[in-house]
Amino acid sequence: MMQQFWEVCLSRFEQELPAQQYQTWIKGLRIGPSEDDSLAIVAPNRFVLQWVRERYLSRIEALGLEYFSQPLSVRLSLPEAGTRTPAPAAADERTPAASTAAPEQPERNRVAALRADSTDSTRVAAPAILTRSVIDGGGERDRSRLNPGFTFDNLVTGRANELARAAAVQVAQNPGMSYNPIFIYGGVGLGKTHLVHALGNEVMRHNPDAVIRYVHADDYYADVVRAYQQKSFDAFKRYYRSLDVLLIDDIQFFNNKTRTQEEFFYAFNALTDAKKQIVITCDTYPKNIQGVEERLTTRFGWGLTVQIEPPELEMRVAILKKKAEMERVKVGEDVAFLIAKNIRSNVRELEGALKKVIAFAHFHTVPISVEVAREALKDLLGAHNRQITLEFIQKTVSDYYKIKVSEMYSKKRTRAIARPRQVAMFLAKELTPESYPAIGESFGGRDHTTVLHACRTIADLRLKDEVLNHDLHVLIQTLRK
Amino acid sequence: MMRQLLLDIRPIAAPSLNNFVAGGNRDLLAHLRAMAGDEPGSSVYLWGDSGSGRTHLLRALAAESKARGLYLEVDQINFTAADTLIGALEATHAKLWLFDDIHLLEPDAQIALFRAVNLAHARGVTVVAAGNSAPRDLPLREDLRTRIGQMLPFCIQPLHDEERIELLHAHAAARGMKVDQEVFDYLLRHGRRDIRSLLGILDLLDEHSLTRQRPVTLPLLREVMQTRLI
Numbered sequence: 001m002m003q004q005f006w007e008v009c010l011s012r013f014e015q016e017l018p019a020q021q022y023q024t025w026i027k028g029l030r031i032g033p034s035e036d037d038s039l040a041i042v043a044p045n046r047f048v049l050q051w052v053r054e055r056y057l058s059r060i061e062a063l064g065l066e067y068f069s070q071p072l073s074v075r076l077s078l079p080e081a082g083t084r085t086p087a088p089a090a091a092d093e094r095t096p097a098a099s100t101a102a103p104e105q106p107e108r109n110r111v112a113a114l115r116a117d118s119t120d121s122t123r124v125a126a127p128a129i130l131t132r133s134v135i136d137g138g139g140e141r142d143r144s145r146l147n148p149g150f151t152f153d154n155l156v157t158g159r160a161n162e163l164a165r166a167a168a169v170q171v172a173q174n175p176g177m178s179y180n181p182i183f184i185y186g187g188v189g190l191g192k193t194h195l196v197h198a199l200g201n202e203v204m205r206h207n208p209d210a211v212i213r214y215v216h217a218d219d220y221y222a223d224v225v226r227a228y229q230q231k232s233f234d235a236f237k238r239y240y241r242s243l244d245v246l247l248i249d250d251i252q253f254f255n256n257k258t259r260t261q262e263e264f265f266y267a268f269n270a271l272t273d274a275k276k277q278i279v280i281t282c283d284t285y286p287k288n289i290q291g292v293e294e295r296l297t298t299r300f301g302w303g304l305t306v307q308i309e310p311p312e313l314e315m316r317v318a319i320l321k322k323k324a325e326m327e328r329v330k331v332g333e334d335v336a337f338l339i340a341k342n343i344r345s346n347v348r349e350l351e352g353a354l355k356k357v358i359a360f361a362h363f364h365t366v367p368i369s370v371e372v373a374r375e376a377l378k379d380l381l382g383a384h385n386r387q388i389t390l391e392f393i394q395k396t397v398s399d400y401y402k403i404k405v406s407e408m409y410s411k412k413r414t415r416a417i418a419r420p421r422q423v424a425m426f427l428a429k430e431l432t433p434e435s436y437p438a439i440g441e442s443f444g445g446r447d448h449t450t451v452l453h454a455c456r457t458i459a460d461l462r463l464k465d466e467v468l469n470h471d472l473h474v475l476i477q478t479l480r481k
Numbered sequence: 482m483m484r485q486l487l488l489d490i491r492p493i494a495a496p497s498l499n500n501f502v503a504g505g506n507r508d509l510l511a512h513l514r515a516m517a518g519d520e521p522g523s524s525v526y527l528w529g530d531s532g533s534g535r536t537h538l539l540r541a542l543a544a545e546s547k548a549r550g551l552y553l554e555v556d557q558i559n560f561t562a563a564d565t566l567i568g569a570l571e572a573t574h575a576k577l578w579l580f581d582d583i584h585l586l587e588p589d590a591q592i593a594l595f596r597a598v599n600l601a602h603a604r605g606v607t608v609v610a611a612g613n614s615a616p617r618d619l620p621l622r623e624d625l626r627t628r629i630g631q632m633l634p635f636c637i638q639p640l641h642d643e644e645r646i647e648l649l650h651a652h653a654a655a656r657g658m659k660v661d662q663e664v665f666d667y668l669l670r671h672g673r674r675d676i677r678s679l680l681g682i683l684d685l686l687d688e689h690s691l692t693r694q695r696p697v698t699l700p701l702l703r704e705v706m707q708t709r710l711i
Contacts, residue, residue, distance in 0.1 A: 147603065189627035216599065218592055222564055250624065253592075349630035352616060355523065356634050363508040379636030380615055433532070433675035452670060 002039055005067050006031050012063060013056070024285070024305065025051050038073040039064065047163055047304060049076050054159075144212040146204065150197030156322050158315030161191060164306040168195050168279075172202035175210070175245050175277035179304035181268075185282045186308030189346025192281040195308070196247045199279055203245050212245040217253040224260045233263075240267040247279040251300075255291030265296055272302075311347065316340035319347055320354055329358050335373045342381050353377055388431045388479055390442045396479055397424040400471070409444030422454035423471065429455050431479060496537040498545060500655070502648040505638030512635070513538060517545045521577045521607035526629050528612050529637030532677035535611040538637075539579045542609060548576035555582035555590075563593035570597055577607050583629070584612040584619055595625045608632065642669055645679060652680055656687050660697045667699055671706065682706065 013026045025048055032040035039060070043049035053076055064072025152172075157165050164184050171182050184192055200212045215223075227236035240246065246267070254261050271278055282289060285307070286300035311319065317336045324331035331354070339353050360376030361368045394408040401420040408421055421443065428439045429451065436448035443451070462469045498517065503510050509527065516522060529535055543550030551573055558566060558580065570578065578601055586594060601608045612619055616630035640648065646665050653660045664686075672682055682705065689705055690697045 145603065188623040189630075216596070218563075218596055222567070222596075225564065346627050346630075348627040349616060352526075352630045352632055352634050355632075359512065359633055360508065363511060380617075380634050433673050433678070435673050436670050438673070448671065 040075045145214045146200045150194045152198045156319045160309040160311045164308045168199045172199045176275040181278035181303045183280045183305040189348040190308045210244040214247040216249045221260045241270045245277040251282045425454040426458035496541040498541045504640040504644040509635045524608040524632040526610045526632040527635040532675035533637040546577045550577040551575035552579045555585045558590045559587045566593045579609045591622045
């Protein structure tokens with residue numbers, strides 16, 4: 001009976017979820033034995049378990065209610081000891097308390113529990129370094145190319161990235177032993193790079209002798225090209241295989257670079273065989289990477305694949321407040337909310353907007369208020385790529401005054417038509433770099449003096465005529481949108 | 482109908498922060514002046530329409546920077562192999578890298594700039610980039626575009642007519658031209674009013690006045706505009 005229900009569940013999820021999410025989170029779930037009427041779901045690992053509990057449990061319960069016409073109790077657990085599971089399951093078995101935590105337990109505690117139990121496990125000392133001849137001079141930190149400013153502590157965590165963060169912490173505390181590789185994917189500017197630097201820094205904090213290297217895929221490619229030119233493939237190979245932790249960013253840029261992929265394939269095998277940690281970031285999940293050999297993308301999926309999603313509003317507000325704090329500037333909730341509401345896509349642009357608000361307030365020596373922030377961000381948010389054309393002005397003004405566009409070029413001189421026409425000419429002069437003769441030409445071949453007269457008339461009138469002044473404000477806003 | 486002037490005649494006076502007519506850009510100018518000191522501070526992106534003075538500001542800052550500025554035109558990036566460019570940036574002592582017209586970067590050059598921006602970040606070098614639209618509208622690779630969006634953004638505000646006349650006066654004075662006010666008034670009334678076109682005509686006027694040995698007057702301007710523009 002549960003089996004049948006579960007199949008219904010699966011097909012519903014398959015319809016409702018994007019294929020990738022279904023593959024990652026749902027497909028690996030199994031039905032376990034259950035003595036009572038409850039549904040026992042076995043998740044392949046703790047991350048999936050947490051994720052399912054958080055995102056899909058209520059949906060499963062709802063489907064249960066629909067199917068059985070009575071509330072269904074759902075239990076989530078990890079595979080029993082003894083069954084064949086991936087390496088990290090060892091840690092899972094020892095910590096049933098953390099993994100079977102009640103669903104209502106606050107997320108923070110769960111992450112904390114996760115970290116606490118990982119620290120219990122034995123740390124593996126970094127193996128001896130084979131060679132570090134390729135890059136000379138500087139300390140281990142310089143060689144690693146790690147940015148010390150990116151740590152777990154200053155990474156703002158929310159629903160969007162907590163799983164990835166928890167996984168990265170786990171890997172950092174147990175490099176090479178838990179998930180290898182760890183594959184972190186998500187859109188641009190969501191903090192993938194921050195996360196991998198934090199991971200590297202954490203490893204280094206625990207083990208200052210570890211040989212860690214952060215490399216962007218483009219730089220790795222450049223290294224391959226250089227090795228080609230200098231015929232130094234041996235040194236190249238030696239170097240990359242000597243690492244304890246290799247952090248490679250934006251692997252999607254390997255697309256169609258065959259030799260780079262081949263070199264990376266061998267490095268990957270050598271490192272994983274030696275239980276050295278590989279950390280990969282990408283803009284998409286392994287199977288979806290374009291122009292990368294299958295033998296690589298398959299391997300990318302061997303360890304753990306975690307996604308970073310765009311931050312939701314609350315998290316964007318939290319990020320802004322954290323950044324402001326780092327700049328030692330006080331930014332109110334309302335201001336953070338204003339910025340976060342307007343910039344949704346990625347964290348970097350949030351930062352740019354915040355810098356703008358701070359610089360603006362500083363220059364005008366005013367406190368940061370919502371009004372100040374709105375003024376500071378006017379250009380950034382109201383930005384448009386469209387050049388304002390004469391035709392666009394004529395169309396907008398005609399619509400506004402409810403006359404035909406053709407009246408803009410007609411010879412009629414009644415007030416109801418002439419005034420809007422003058423307004424349009426005035427706006428053409430204000431908002432475009434066109435010359436008076438060019439403007440006149442586009443208004444039915446009128447002389448430039450007519451345009452000049454119109455501009456003067458409107459400029460004078462708006463000072464006395466509030467309605468006209470209001471019209472102009474509205475029109476300018478509409479045109480600039 | 483008038484056509485746009487596409488004259489590539491540079492002003493005689495070298496671009497400087499002092500000979501930029503501020504208009505509504507006082508905060509930008511103040512910020513760039515501060516950046517010209519020993520510590521350029523955080524990276525900046527500035528955008529504005531063609532003729533708004535992007536190149537002027539970048540070149541001025543590069544020249545006046547105490548921390549040494551390295552100014553790169555977009556074609557220097559477009560036509561240089563990424564490795565060569567990165568090698569050059571790795572070797573330079575300049576603490577301020579300025580990249581102009583980044584909206585015109587070719588796909589390969591975008592990779593180069595992406596690496597350059599990351600390199601700058603890693604080395605504590607300040608970047609100043611300029612383009613023709615707000616960060617969100619830049620036609621660049623998303624990872625590069627957002628890195629530009631992370632910089633402190635400034636939109637260069639266009640000048641009002643009075644400020645344009647001020648600028649024309651300054652430019653004429655720099656060229657040693659004596660120009661009647663009515664010439665400027667006529668120019669603003671009849672020509673395209675973006676700065677590049679205005680300065681282009683002024684340069685042309687100067688040339689004509691010199692070659693024909695005639696003073697810069699309204700009739701000469703009319704003649705120039707009729708022969709060269711229509």
